[in-house]
Amino acid sequence: MLIGVSPMMTKPAYVRWMLMQEARSLLARLGQVKPFALTESAVPAANISLSAQTAIDRYLITGRQALRLQVQAYLRWLRGLDDDNTHPAEAQHRLSLLRLRFNVTLSQFDIFADALTQRSEYETGVRLAGLDVVAADALRLEGYYAVPPVICYLDRGAGAAIRRARTRLPGGGENPVAVIRVPRERMVGSGIASSLIHEVGHQAAELLDLVNSLRQLLQLQEREAKNSIWRYWERWISEIIADFWSVARVGVASTLGLMGVVSLPRAFVFRINRNDPHPFPWIRVILSCAIGEALYPHPQWQRLARLWESFYPKTGLDAARYALLNRLEAAIPEFVDLLIHHQPRSLRGRSLIEVMDTGNRQPDRLTGYYEHWQRMPAAMYRSAPTLVFAVIGQARADGRMSPEQESTILAKLLTYWAVCDILSTAAACGKHDAAHRHQMHVHGPSGDITAMV
Structure with missing residues (x-):
């Protein structure tokens, strides 16, 4: 009235x-x-x-x-x-x-x-739905937690970010889904997996309470060793866990993608900000290579580390910074060993390296997958999305696939995963396995891998 x-x-x-x-x-x-x-x-x-x-x-x-x-x-x-x-x-x-x-x-x-x-958005919307499938696959760890819904979107800039599920939203309330922002400039190439799965790693770390358990372990290590260098690993541990998750899921594609993100002017690469939870770029890439070497032993990791050092040589740094870099480098092997063999209570006696699918992602194994998929492209369509990204990233690193081929194939795959996800109960896409719903039981088109639709 x-x-x-x-x-x-x-x-x-x-x-x-x-x-x-x-x-x-x-x-x-x-x-x-x-x-x-x-x-x-x-x-x-x-x-x-x-x-x-x-x-x-x-x-x-x-x-x-x-x-x-x-x-x-x-x-x-x-x-x-x-x-x-x-x-x-x-x-x-x-x-x-x-x-x-x-x-x-x-x-x-x-x-x-x-x-x-x-x-x-034309094409973008479907590819984002494909990234949702990739993110869910990267987050899956059967038997340890229920995977929350994940949605992805694009934004400007080189970095990615996540608003984790089950965390407080502005104004109160628990976020019902994980929302991952990925950089538009990385669409479409295997580098998108590096950024995306790094953010997934933050969600997994939250679900497994890895940051707290590792932080306590690192504090104990510092006291026992009486070495202040462990304080740096403790400060950076949340980002290091996310990098570990990315390397564990997609192998060298993660490190190559990271190098693309942090390839900045020299002053930024060596800038150490004590309030930044991220390791400064120079040591972060070296650490990623060391994690890769520990999970997937292969000469490629040393080769990448030396390449990075040639891009950003330590020569010319002031004495204090030069000494700190050398101390950090010297401590990396012990720190990585502690990281990958960490047994948090949430994993019920198993270590991080034991629960990740490392055996299926060894470089030689990835190369074998690639060669098999060249002969039988349909097999790629039946594989987990993160495994596909790992294989394609390895092929890029080995010079077996061009950037143009990579972009074309991944664009098609993202569309395929999106369609199969929405039609997961239809005969065309088959049934998802009860334990691994991400594996599609369908036949892709035949022919050379670079020509697949």
Whole structure:
């Protein structure tokens, strides 16, 4: 009912009327915020997974319902006031808190809207859905945790980032899905896997409580060894775990991708910021090579490390920085050994290297896969996405595949994974294995691997 302002209205009544208009306006605008299931227009293959969409919409709908009830309670409170007990400052304070909550609700909506809107972009949307499949495969660790829904989106810049599932959102509430931002400039090539799976590693570390368990171990190591160099590994451990996860999943593709991200002007490569959780770029690449050598022994890691050192020689550094780099390098073997053999309580007596699929990703094994797929391309379509990225990354490192071929093949594969995911129950894509739902039981087209559709 529309009620105008009357000249006979008392000041307290005018206060109540004005605040009621504002509160009702909040309700009207809140009613315009629709579930993503009704607002996002994308081809089916570009859609996020049903579990992700359901989790997001349920979370946001619950938040909107709670806010609606709070506004309605506020309106009832206002209507119950009379001129004697109307206190404008208190009424305005209550409304301002509701408005802040309203803005938080919209902010949480926008967190997911930024990611989902890209699903309507031609080709990009479907490829992002393919990256969702890759991320889920990289996160899977059977028997240790339930894999939360993952959605990916693109943004400018060279770095990636993650808003982890089951962590606090701005304004409160637990994030129902993992949202991973990947750099647009890395689409499409095997380097995208390095950035994507590094962020997946952050989510896995959270689910397994790896940062806390390793930090305690490193603090103990520092006390026992009486060596302050362990303090650096402790400071950087969250990023190192993510790099470890990436190398463990996609092998040399991870290190090559990392080199692409941190290939900066020399001053930045050697800049040591004690407040930065990231290892400074020079040592980070050397450490990635050392992790690769520990997981997948092969001459390529030393070759890459020497290549990196030729790009950024230590000569010319000041004495203090030069000495620190040498101390860090000398400590890397012991640190990497501690890292890969770490047995956190969450893994129930097993070490990190034992739970990762390292046997299937040894360089010679990856080369064998590539040669087999050249003869039988359909086999690649039946393989886990992270294994495919590892094989293609190894082929790039060995000079067996050109950047142009890599980009073409991966674009097709991302589309294929997206389509198979949305049609996972259809005969064309077959049934997903109960233990490994990511493996597609279909036949890809025949012919040379570089010509596959």
